[in-house]
Amino acid sequence: MNIRERTTTESAFAPTSAEERPRDTRTRIQEIALRLFTEQGYEATSLREIAEVLGVTKAALYYHFKTKEDIVASLVVRRTAFLDQLIDWVRDQPRTPEVRREAVRRYAASLTSEGYHEIMRFLERNQTALKNHPDIGQMRAKMVSLCGHLVDPTAPPEVRLKGALALFALHAALFLLPDEDLTEADRADAALKVALELIDA
Known part of the structure; x- marks a missing residue:
């Protein structure tokens, strides 16, 4: 190996x-x-x-592992645990620009963990096959929950949308900036800048 x-x-x-x-x-x-x-x-x-x-x-x-579903669950368990921790942290903080920015930074830092890119490629290439997998659905639900804690639920829809897009911008760099001249650090830096602009909107 x-x-x-x-x-x-x-x-x-x-x-x-x-x-x-x-x-x-x-x-x-x-x-x-x-x-x-x-x-x-x-x-x-x-x-x-x-x-x-x-x-x-x-x-x-x-x-x-008894099933392939069990293997998938084991691959995303740490991701789900991280989301739980971040949601708990955000929930206990005041809704301030500083807290939102810190949450985005923490989320961005989590995307540099070993194996993250490989797992994201796997999820991206198997979206249809995994759409009904309970653990993948749970992870999506936690993402929605996190977005809800980052933005005032009474804010205009365009503001709430920008808040949600801040997190997804961090993921998008992996697929939308495939330039061979860019390093992973370059992509991460660009994604974080865009995410912080969106969360501040």
């Missing part, structure tokens, strides 16, 4: 003892599944194929 494959999901899963080996297998399943789901599609990839690429029996894979 190359370095890129090791960092596609939670690289902190690297084993340090015999007791950690099952968790390492779980991480390798996530990495291989994520790659196959992205390259050939979620619906076109079977658990048997994931097991074959991993070099284990299907029964061994079942020990960690």
Whole structure:
């Protein structure tokens, strides 16, 4: 397994003892599944194929994940947990421009975590197949909730829309600024500037 494959999901899963080996297998399943789901599609990839690429029996894979839906849930669990934390933080703060800007900065910082881009590409390329997945739906609902906490619900619709677009602008840079001359840092900086302009509108 190359370095890129090791960092596609939670690289902190690297084993340090015999007791950690099952968790390492779980991480390798996530990495291989994520790659196959992205390259050939979620619906076109079977658990048997994931097991074959991993070099284990299907029964061994079942020990960690019973279904493909379970694998997807494991890939987005940290994202969902982060959204919960940010929503809780924003909910406890006064509705001020400073709080809104800080929330956008925290959200932007979360997008630089290891594996984020790979997971976003997977989600973007499998939108139709995952539209009814409960964990993906929950993540979307949390995004809507976060947007609602960032903007005064009594504000004009165009103001509320700009507040929502501030967060989505941070995601859009990955797909709308594909220039080969831009680094990931360049894209992130540009996205944050646009997001802060929108949240201040």
